[in-house]
Structure formats: C-alpha cells, structure tokens
Amino acid sequence: MPVLSEKDNNFSKIKIFFIIIIPLMAIVFSCSYLVIRTAIFIISDYKWYEKTAAFFLLAAEAFILMHGIGYFQEIYRVLKRGKKFISFEEDVKNPENYPPIAVIVTSYKEPLEVVEKTITCFYNLTYPNKFLYFLDDTKTDLPDKDPESAKKYKADVEELCKRVGVDLFRRKWRGAKAGIINDFVNFVEGKKDENFKFYNYSGKKPEKPKYIVIFDADQNAFPSFAEPLVARMENNPELAFIQTPQYYTNFEKNRVARASGFQQAVFYEYISEGKGIEEAMFACGTNIIIRYDALLDVGGFEEKSVTEDFATSLKFHIKGWKSAYYNKAMAFGMGPEDLGSYFKQQGRWAHGTISLFRIIAAQFFKNPAKLPFAIWWEYFLSSTYYFIGLVFIVLVLCPVFYLLFKVPSYFVRPDIYVTFFIPYFLISLLVFYWTLYRRNYNFGDLLFGQFLIGVTSPVYAKASILALLGFKAKFNVTAKSGSKSLRLTDIWVQILIALLCLAAFTTGLYRIFVIGDKQVWAIAVNMFWCAYHFFIMTTVFYFNNPEEK
Amino acid sequence: MRALKFLVFYSIACALLLNKMSADTCPDKVFFTGAALEGNPVTTDMLFAAEKQMGIKPGIILFFMQWAPDDNVLDVDFPCESLNAIRNFNAVPCLSWEPMYYKNGAEIPVYSQVILMGVYDSYIRAYARAAKKWGHPFIIRFAHEMNLGRYRWGNLTGSYIPETPALYAKIYRRVVDIFKKEGADNVLWAFCPNVDSVPNTKDDASGDWNKIKNYYPGDEYVDILGLDGYNWGVTQTKEKNGWDSSWRSFSNLFETPYNELKILSASKPVFVFETASSCAGGDKIQWIKDAFTSARKMGFSGIIWFEANKEIDWRVNCHGNFNLNLGGITPESGNPQEWIKGIKNEKR
Numbered sequence: 003m004p005v006l007s008e009k010d011n012n013f014s015k016i017k018i019f020f021i022i023i024i025p026l027m028a029i030v031f032s033c034s035y036l037v038i039r040t041a042i043f044i045i046s047d048y049k050w051y052e053k054t055a056a057f058f059l060l061a062a063e064a065f066i067l068m069h070g071i072g073y074f075q076e077i078y079r080v081l082k083r084g085k086k087f088i089s090f091e092e093d094v095k096n097p098e099n100y101p102p103i104a105v106i107v108t109s110y111k112e113p114l115e116v117v118e119k120t121i122t123c124f125y126n127l128t129y130p131n132k133f134l135y136f137l138d139d140t141k142t143d144l145p146d147k148d149p150e151s152a153k154k155y156k157a158d159v160e161e162l163c164k165r166v167g168v169d170l171f172r173r174k175w176r177g178a179k180a181g182i183i184n185d186f187v188n189f190v191e192g193k194k195d196e197n198f199k200f201y202n203y204s205g206k207k208p209e210k211p212k213y214i215v216i217f218d219a220d221q222n223a224f225p226s227f228a229e230p231l232v233a234r235m236e237n238n239p240e241l242a243f244i245q246t247p248q249y250y251t252n253f254e255k256n257r258v259a260r261a262s263g264f265q266q267a268v269f270y271e272y273i274s275e276g277k278g279i280e281e282a283m284f285a286c287g288t289n290i291i292i293r294y295d296a297l298l299d300v301g302g303f304e305e306k307s308v309t310e311d312f313a314t315s316l317k318f319h320i321k322g323w324k325s326a327y328y329n330k331a332m333a334f335g336m337g338p339e340d341l342g343s344y345f346k347q348q349g350r351w352a353h354g355t356i357s358l359f360r361i362i363a364a365q366f367f368k369n370p371a372k373l374p375f376a377i378w379w380e381y382f383l384s385s386t387y388y389f390i391g392l393v394f395i396v397l398v399l400c401p402v403f404y405l406l407f408k409v410p411s412y413f414v415r416p417d418i419y420v421t422f423f424i425p426y427f428l429i430s431l432l433v434f435y436w437t438l439y440r441r442n443y444n445f446g447d448l449l450f451g452q453f454l455i456g457v458t459s460p461v462y463a464k465a466s467i468l469a470l471l472g473f474k475a476k477f478n479v480t481a482k483s484g485s486k487s488l489r490l491t492d493i494w495v496q497i498l499i500a501l502l503c504l505a506a507f508t509t510g511l512y513r514i515f516v517i518g519d520k521q522v523w524a525i526a527v528n529m530f531w532c533a534y535h536f537f538i539m540t541t542v543f544y545f546n547n548p549e550e551k
Numbered sequence: 552m553r554a555l556k557f558l559v560f561y562s563i564a565c566a567l568l569l570n571k572m573s574a575d576t577c578p579d580k581v582f583f584t585g586a587a588l589e590g591n592p593v594t595t596d597m598l599f600a601a602e603k604q605m606g607i608k609p610g611i612i613l614f615f616m617q618w619a620p621d622d623n624v625l626d627v628d629f630p631c632e633s634l635n636a637i638r639n640f641n642a643v644p645c646l647s648w649e650p651m652y653y654k655n656g657a658e659i660p661v662y663s664q665v666i667l668m669g670v671y672d673s674y675i676r677a678y679a680r681a682a683k684k685w686g687h688p689f690i691i692r693f694a695h696e697m698n699l700g701r702y703r704w705g706n707l708t709g710s711y712i713p714e715t716p717a718l719y720a721k722i723y724r725r726v727v728d729i730f731k732k733e734g735a736d737n738v739l740w741a742f743c744p745n746v747d748s749v750p751n752t753k754d755d756a757s758g759d760w761n762k763i764k765n766y767y768p769g770d771e772y773v774d775i776l777g778l779d780g781y782n783w784g785v786t787q788t789k790e791k792n793g794w795d796s797s798w799r800s801f802s803n804l805f806e807t808p809y810n811e812l813k814i815l816s817a818s819k820p821v822f823v824f825e826t827a828s829s830c831a832g833g834d835k836i837q838w839i840k841d842a843f844t845s846a847r848k849m850g851f852s853g854i855i856w857f858e859a860n861k862e863i864d865w866r867v868n869c870h871g872n873f874n875l876n877l878g879g880i881t882p883e884s885g886n887p888q889e890w891i892k893g894i895k896n897e898k899r
Contacts, residue, residue: 123662126659126660128654128655128657128659130655222662222664224621224622224662224665224670225620225621225654225659225660226620226621226622229622230622249668251664251667251668254667331668331670332621332622334662334664334665334668
C-alpha cells in the first residue's frame with residue numbers, strides 16, 4: 003500500500019509545466035482527432051449498420067476524451083493548489099471547544115464480529131463529547147427468516163451494545179440506510195413514533211448533535227478521527243460535510259479486495275482532491291462528517307436513491323452548502339473478497355449513480371442557474387462514470403466486428419490514427435500512472451485495478467441500461483467473510499467476450515497470412531486490440547480465484 | 552627453514568588456543584543486572600539514584616516510550632537525551648517501544664491495521680534514521696508482553712482473538728524491515744512475551760491460540776529474547792483486582808516460558824527484561840537472592856529489575872534496609888557495552 007501520511011504534491015515548477023502542457027497537448031490532439039472523425043463519419047458513404055457501429059465507437063471515444071479532460075482538470079487543480087493543500091492540516095488541530103457529535107453506525111445484517119470491531123473503534127475515539135449510536139436496520143420479520151436465529155441475532159446485538167456502552171436504535175424498516183438515519187434524526191428531534199425503539203445503554207441522555215459522523219458497519223475509525231474534522235467544520239460554517247477516504251486492509255491475500263482497493267484509491271487521490279478544491283466533492287456514504295443543521299435544512303437524506311449519499315450531496319449543493327474532502331486515511335475497512343460481492347456492490351453503485359444522472363440531467367435543463375457551471379460539470383462527470391461499462395464493450399466489439407464480419411466502424415485513414423490517437427493514448431497513460439506513482443502507488447497494482455474494471459464492465463453495462471430505462475435493480479449487501487468463486491455460468495459474458503476476441507484475432511491471422519488481405523495495417527491494429535481485450539477478460543479467472551496463499 | 556616451519560606451527564597453535572579461549576567467553580557466560588526505570592527522559596541523576604538504591608551499578612537500563620498519535624505522525628520524539636545519559640553511564644540502553652499513545656490520560660492503542668496500511672511508515676522511518684544517526688548499539692524491545700490481553704498491541708478491545716498473533720508478527724516485521732532498509736543496524740531487536748499467556752487454556756478452552764511461539768516474528772527479525780514476570784505475592788484479590796495472585800518463586804514464573812523460547816531459538820541470548828517481587832506473602836529478600844541464583848543456573852544472560860513504585864512498590868530496596876550489594880549478589884560478569892558490540896557484529 004502507498005505511504006498514506008506522505009502526500010507528495012511537491013512537484014518542481016518544470017514538472018508542473020510538463021504535467022500541464024502534456025495533457026493540454028493530449029486534449030488538443032484528441033479534440034482534433036474527434037472532430038476529424040466526426041466529419042468523416044458524417045460525410046462518408048457507408049451502410050446503415052456500419053454507420054451505427056461507427057456512431058457507438060465515436061460516442062465511446064468522446065466519452066473517454068471527456069473523462070480524460072475531467073481527470074486532467076482534477077490533477078491540474080491539485081497541482082495548482084500544491085503545498086497549500088498539505089497546509090490544510092495546520093489549521094485542523096483540536097477544536098477549541100468540543101461541540102457534541104453523534105457517531106452513527108448503520109448496519110444491515112452485519113456479522114457480530116464485524117459490528118463489535120466497529121463499535122469498539124468508536125468507543126476508542128478520543129473526541130471527548132461524543133454520543134455513540136448503533137442503528138440496527140436488520141429486518142427480523144422476513145418470511146424466509148428462521149425466527150429463532152433472527153431472535154438470537156437481535157439479542158446478541160443488544161448484548162454487545164450493552165457491553166460496550168453504545169446506544170441502540172431500531173425502528174420499523176423503510177427506506178434502507180437513508181431511512182434509518184432520517185428516522186434517527188426524527189427521534190433526536192423529539193418526534194414521537196411508536197415504532198422507534200431506543201436502548202439507552204450508554205446511560206447518557208441523547209443530545210442534539212452539532213455534527214453527525216456516519217460510518218458503515220464494516221468501516222473502522224482511527225481513534226483520532228473526529229477532532230480535525232470537527233475543527234475544520236467549526237472554522238467553515240458553510241461546509242455541509244467533509245468526506246474522507248476509504249482504505250481496505252484485507253488486500254494482502256485477496257486479489258479482488260486488492261484490485262478494488264487500488265481502483266478506489268485512484269478515486270480517492272486526485273479525483274476527490276480536485277473535487278474537494280472545487281468544493282464539489284460528493285458524499286460517499288461512509289467515513290463522513292455532516293453538519294446536523296445542514297441535514298435538517300435539506301430535509302434529511304434522499305430516500306429514493308440507492309446511492310442516497312450522492313443524491314443528498316446534490317441537495318446540499320443546490321441549497322448553497324459547500325463540501326470538502328480531506329485526503330488523509332482515518333479509517334480502514336474490508337473490501338469485497340470475491341467477484342460475487344464485488345459485482346453486487348458495483349452493480350448497485352452503477353445503478354444508483356446512473357439513475358441519478360437522469361435526475362441531474364433533468365434538473366440541469368429545467369434550471370441551469372441552480373448551480374455554478376463548474377459544479378454541474380463535476381456532477382455530470384461523476385454521474386456518467388459508470389457508462390464506462392458500455393463504452394468498454396463498444397471498444398471491445400468494434401474490432402471484433404471488423405475482423406469477423408468485415409464491418410468497418412472506424413472509417414479513418416491510418417495516418418490520422420497514428421498522428422492523433424496514439425500520442426493522446428500514450429500521454430494519458432503516462433500522466434495517469436506517473437501522478438499516482440508520485441503518491442507511492444505502483445504500476446502493477448494500479449494495472450490490476452484497471453483490469454478489474456474491464457472484467458466488471460458487463461455488470462456496469464447492465465446496470466446502466468436498467469437505470470437509463472428506469473427499471474429497478476436488485477440490491478444486495480456485500481458479503482464480508484469467506485471467499486468463494488463464482489460458477490462459470492455466472493461469468494459467461496466475460497468468457498464469451500474473451501472467446502469472441504480470440505476468434506477475431508485468429509480470423510485476423512487468417513486474413514493476413516492465408517487470404518493475403520491487403521489491409522494488413524488495419525487488421526493488425528484491430529488484432530492488437532482484440533489481444534489486449536482478450537487478456538483483460540481472461541483476468542476474470544484470476545479474480546474468480548481470489549484467495550492467495 | 553626449520554625456524555620458519557616452527558614459526559608457522561607456533562602461530563597455528565596460538566591461533567587455535569586463542570580461538571578456544573574466546574569460545575570459552577562466549578555470550579552465554581555473560582550476566583548483567585539492569586534496571587527498568589519509569590519516567591522520560593532518563594537523566595544522569597535518575598541513573599545514579601537507581602545505582603544508590605540498588606547497591607550496584609546497573610549495566611542495562613530499560614525505559615519506556617510510546618508512539619505519536621496517528622494524527623501527528625510527523626512528531627518524531629527520538630530519545631537522544633536518554634540514550635546519551637545511559638551510554639555515558641556505561642550501560643546499554645533498552646528502549647521499550649510501545650505502539651500506543653496517551654490522550655487525556657487514556658491509553659490509545661495504535662491498531663495493527665493502521666500500521667499495516669502504512670500510516671506510521673514515515674514515523675518509523677524517521678525513528679530509524681535518528682537511531683542510525685545516533686550510531687551506538689542499543690536494544691529496542693518492541694511491543695512487549697503481547698500475549699497479555701491487557702496490552703492488546705494493535706488490537707481492539709474485545710478482539711484479542713486467534714488472528715492476533717499473526718497480525719502481531721506482521722507489524723513487528725514491518726517495523727524491523729523499515730529499520731533494516733534505512734541501515735539502522737545498530738539497533739538490536741528484542742522479542743519479549745510475558746511469562747504467562749492470558750487468556751490461556753487453563754481458564755479458557757478456546758485460548759489455545761495464545762502461545763508465545765505464535766507471535767514470534769522469525770529468527771532474522773529478532774536478536775535477543777526475553778521475558779517479563781512478576782511475583783505479585785498476595786497483593787491481588789478477585790474482588791479488588793479481578794484475579795487472585797499467589798506467592799510464586801522465580802523458577803515457577805520463568806522455567807516453562809524460558810524453555811519455550813529456547814525451542815524458538817537455542818542460540819539467542821535470553822534476558823529477564825522485567826521482574827520484581829512484592830513483599831506481601833513471603834520473604835522478598837530471599838526471593839531476590841534466589842532469583843539471581845536461578846537465573847544464572849537456568850542460562851539467562853541477565854536480569855533487569857523493575858525499579859519503580861508503580862502498582863505496588865517493586866523496588867529492590869523498598870524497606871530501606873537491603874540492596875543487591877548487601878545481599879552478596881554478584882551482579883555482573885562482563886562489560887555490557889563490549890557485549891552488545893559483539894552481538895551487533897555477529898548480526899552483520
């Protein structure tokens with residue numbers, strides 16, 4: 003893992019110049035490339051299905067370019083901020099007085115040992131004026147549930163909270179995590195509801211908090227979590243929340259946890275820092291401190307979305323609140339340990355985020371003045387990220403169609419490809435890996451994070467389509483313990499894609515060497531992409547056997 | 552020609568003889584008496600006071616330091632002052648380095664997950680650099696008494712569980728690896744469990760995992776072995792303290808765990824890093840005399856006396872009428888600073 007305490011923003015001026023000038027060149031290259039591509043797409047005379055394929059490919063490339071620009075922009079912001087960003091820590095020593103904070107853990111069916119660890123960490127928080135609440139959202143009245151074991155789990159949770167001295171809150175189930183936090187806020191506000199059950203194991207009378215710290219049951223806080231965040235909130239009354247990163251500690255011997263951890267790290271470095279500087283960071287649901295008044299101001303958490311945190315962030319920003327990101331590891335947790343739970347988690351996030359994309363797009367067209375353009379742009383980038391699945395599949399299928407069925411989708415002469423696309427592609431890779439290398443990440447780990455995105459692309463694609471059409475998706479909580487492999491029937495899409503790439507590659511060989519096709523250059527480039535995608539897709543077997551000795 | 556042959560023969564014979572002599576003075580034969588002192592930094596005044604109280608000059612001085620809080624890992628407080636005072640006193644410093652910190656009077660553990668995430672790497676590295684810069688050999692006893700739930704190095708309360716030993720070995724190795732990488736090879740590493748493991752199979756059938764050997768980080772990470780064990784006499788009762796203590800002799804405390812350590816490594820020196828006796832329930836003076844005889848007989852390389860009035864008055868001279876010198880105890884065989892140089896050179 004990277005050295006988290008030594009964030010390196012200490013680039014020399016020359017390096018900053020290169021980091022800015024090179025991506026700028028990349029953007030110029032790729033924009034011109036896209037313009038030419040679009041022009042050729044429009045004027046060329048091709049069959050309808052060729053034009054369709056070409057359209058998707060063009061859209062996919064435009065998507066990648068757009069997110070590339072977004073990523074360069076975040077890097078640029080972080081570098082521009084430079085050392086000042088580190089000095090963030092200087093003004094966040096202990097707060098002068100310690101306003102009351104409510105530390106909330108929400109849990110749905112979490113194993114007891116996971117819960118115990120989490121609430122013990124909260125108990126160990128050094129912040130003096132803290133109130134600890136365990137919000138147990140487990141449904142015990144489901145028909146398929148064995149009533150005895152449900153009863154025992156309930157009793158065990160009570161026993162545990164009592165032993166550690168943490169107040170327990172339960173209510174009649176509605177609206178998942180957002181629902182139970184809202185109900186809890188109602189309870190603190192003194193609203194009477196016969197379904198609210200409160201077990202005052204701490205013996206302290208609940209107080210209206212000034213801030214709420216929210217954690218998922220699988221996230222463990224460092225003892226010093228609260229002080230710097232409270233201090234910063236106190237100094238900046240316009241801040242609605244501060245998000246902090248998530249790190250997985252079960253990465254050592256588990257391939258899925260490791261790759262997803264590094265993939266997550268990419269997000270929690272420059273992307274989140276950049277958004278934080280722009281005051282457009284969105285909430286990620288856990289490891290976060292929220293201003294209680296701000297939460298009341300927006301009427302609580304958004305309950306309709308499965309990514310309630312993201313949806314609620316939009317409410318904050320529309321109401322004029324600001325948000326921040328504090329890039330310092332202050333909690334640790336367990337990442338998904340097998341492809342099954344990883345797919346479920348990612349499917350859920352993708353579906354929630356893209357459902358919100360519809361809402362964001364609608365809001366934007368209805369009232370673009372609601373938010374500054376820069377923040378709209380950030381929301382637009384964040385809410386479209388999961389289209390990466392569809393984009394990846396288009397990028398995989400185009401060369402396959404070309405090699406197998408001779409369906410061209412590219413339309414462009416090789417020299418344009420070489421002059422514009424290849425420089426752009428190489429520069430992007432260079433900037434991406436080099437900036438993260440500066441933060442002590444290593445190339446191999448990041449690469450596997452990227453492979454895992456490729457392997458998950460069918461899940462993202464499915465979630466995107468369902469969300470765009472407005473269908474609900476099934477929502478499951480990530481499994482925490484025990485690693486297992488999915489059956490081959492569960493990963494048939496990945497296998498099918500790999501086989502298609504292999505078949506296309508072989509056909510390419512056949513076309514060049516047996517038939518003697520004249521378009522050697524075009525076939526070779528397509529074969530290269532097929533081989534590359536084949537390799538990525540076959541890593542599904544690597545990840546599906548997640549435990550390492 | 553003859554003379555030359557004779558000369559060659561003579562030199563070989565001399566070399567062999569010298570070699571045998573030096574083998575006779577191998578580290579097993581050294582024995583040192585040390586003092587464990589509370590308070591930071593260790594000052595020359597404290598050292599002379601300890602010498603006066605104990606009646607002998609301690610050859611090893613053990614002192615305690617905690618880590619920085621996780622939100623302030625840039626605050627590296629390397630104990631140069633204590634190390635210099637101890638070295639000038641012609642004793643070997645032994646730093647008990649505790650991965651925890653104090654805040655508002657409470658002990659806050661540094662979680663092993665946090666260490667393994669790398670949060671403390673820069674802190675450990677800065678410490679290693681400072682140690683290398685200081686330059687003289689000294690002992691770091693990292694995270695001692697790990698087999699007691701009370702210390703819970705790296706653990707959360709209530710999660711002192713079967714996974715703990717492996718996690719402990721990992722953080723130990725991480726710390727030592729950083730020192731090695733920085734070239735701080737003047738640091739000698741001590742692995743020091745408590746004589747009793749708590750929980751253990753006597754009280755709890757599921758306590759089988761809590762064994763000394765399960766915590767051992769490995770031969771290449773440890774230079775010196777050690778044990779802590781106290782004779783609490785009858786000072787502790789179930790009602791007041793949660794457990795009943797009894798009068799236990801030195802051999803009763805140390806014999807079994809000593810043998811366990813010897814199985815881990817037969818060649819590494821073994822110290823009693825902390826011991827002391829209460830006065831309640833038996834003859835403390837006799838206990839002290841017996842401890843020194845038994846420790847030498849068993850093969851320990853030294854005893855470090857816990858010379859402090861902490862939970863109870865553990866000091867040698869708690870009644871003011873006895874010290875090691877008066878007790879006729881020969882505290883030292885060998886020069887401690889020469890001995891530790893030898894261990895360090897062996898390590899290379």
